[in-house]
Amino acid sequence: MKTNSDFQTKSFLADPILAEEMKADIQNEQGQGENVLNLSKYLVVGVLFGIVFVKAEIISWFRIQEMFRLDSFHMYGVIGSAIVVGMLSIQLIKKFNVKTLSGEEVKIAPKTFQKGQIYGGFLFGLGWALTGACPGPLFAQIGSGFLAVIITLLSAITGTWTYGALRAKLPH
Amino acid sequence: MNLLEMIRQPWPWYIAGPLIGLTVPALLLLGNKSFGISSSLRHVCAACMPANISFFKYDWKKESWNLAFVAGILIGGFLATQFLADPNEIVIAQATQDDLAALGLTSFSGLMPAELFSIEHIFTLKGLIFLVLGGFLVGFGTRYAGGGTSGHAIMGISNLQLPSLIATVFFMVGGFVGTLVLLPWFMSLI
Numbered sequence: 001m002k003t004n005s006d007f008q009t010k011s012f013l014a015d016p017i018l019a020e021e022m023k024a025d026i027q028n029e030q031g032q033g034e035n036v037l038n039l040s041k042y043l044v045v046g047v048l049f050g051i052v053f054v055k056a057e058i059i060s061w062f063r064i065q066e067m068f069r070l071d072s073f074h075m076y077g078v079i080g081s082a083i084v085v086g087m088l089s090i091q092l093i094k095k096f097n098v099k100t101l102s103g104e105e106v107k108i109a110p111k112t113f114q115k116g117q118i119y120g121g122f123l124f125g126l127g128w129a130l131t132g133a134c135p136g137p138l139f140a141q142i143g144s145g146f147l148a149v150i151i152t153l154l155s156a157i158t159g160t161w162t163y164g165a166l167r168a169k170l171p172h
Numbered sequence: 173m174n175l176l177e178m179i180r181q182p183w184p185w186y187i188a189g190p191l192i193g194l195t196v197p198a199l200l201l202l203g204n205k206s207f208g209i210s211s212s213l214r215h216v217c218a219a220c221m222p223a224n225i226s227f228f229k230y231d232w233k234k235e236s237w238n239l240a241f242v243a244g245i246l247i248g249g250f251l252a253t254q255f256l257a258d259p260n261e262i263v264i265a266q267a268t269q270d271d272l273a274a275l276g277l278t279s280f281s282g283l284m285p286a287e288l289f290s291i292e293h294i295f296t297l298k299g300l301i302f303l304v305l306g307g308f309l310v311g312f313g314t315r316y317a318g319g320g321t322s323g324h325a326i327m328g329i330s331n332l333q334l335p336s337l338i339a340t341v342f343f344m345v346g347g348f349v350g351t352l353v354l355l356p357w358f359m360s361l362i
Binding site (some may be wrong): 016026028029031034038039040041042043044045046047048049050051052053054055056057058059060061062064065066067068069071072073074075076077078079080081082083084085086087089090092093098100101102103104106107108109110111112113114116117118119120121122123124125126127128129130131132133134135137138139140141142143144145146147148150151152153154155156157158159160161162163164165167170 | 179182183184185186187188189190191192193194195196197198199200201202203204205206207208209210211212213214216217222223225226227228234235236237238240241242243244245246247249250251252253256258262263264267268271272280283284285288289290291293294299301302303304305306307308309310311312313314315316317318319320321322323324325326327328329330331332333334335336338339340341342343344345346347348349350351352354355358
């Protein structure tokens, strides 16, 4: 059956940069489809994740200031140990060929280098310092009752939309 | 000290970091999902206002797990703040407090400085800089870079991806410039 998404995938492949970008952005490698009940498990992981964000004060603007002023090890410890645990986990999954719950082989889309990682990375860093948040903590800040951050989130969505509108004109 | 009291204390990095790291295998094994959060902003664009832009014409429903995940983060933030909040005031490094006081901040309580992130500042220059401009840079920059702290710094580096290491280095460079150059300038304007 030819679906609408097949057609769109094809039109993406006509544009090499766009095709690369899609590869890097597709995070769902599961073959089988999922219903609302399946999606609830990601909600639960998100809830636990959000609790860690608040309890370790990762959503704090002050903690981000400490990090960029090199006045505290906390955020470096959090990100560093998260990378170590993530890296060990992926190595173990690959070594023992651990399958997903539905029995599929674990697949991770590779990242492709493009200049956006430099320019975009720098711009995001500026925003990280001003807002005290990367995209994840934005959601946890709003949940914590910092309702002004709803404006930050809407503006971040606008930023992403603007990138999408301008991307053909930007260096990659 | 009972368990609930312990949980209410601020969690040290060596507890929080590994828990965040475990999100990587949790998402992979639950359903072959690569950890990453900034893409959720793109999915919102694709779902709500694709505006015939090719970057937003894709099957966002296939990635809707990511929207469930960020909804969970919001709920988790609510639960932690309502039921597990630390009764004590946040402790901020003295050197950071001194630097920020020199820039004009006077209050160091709560997770976010009320002087910059209160509702009443939304329609002021403070709101324009810290909410609107800051948020725009986060959304524009992460998508231009193809990911943010979770997708590149944690998931990408965990998977030994050089592009992610490069992106992370520039996140940090931007953060240092934002903190040491932009912030003092903006604080002198407001």
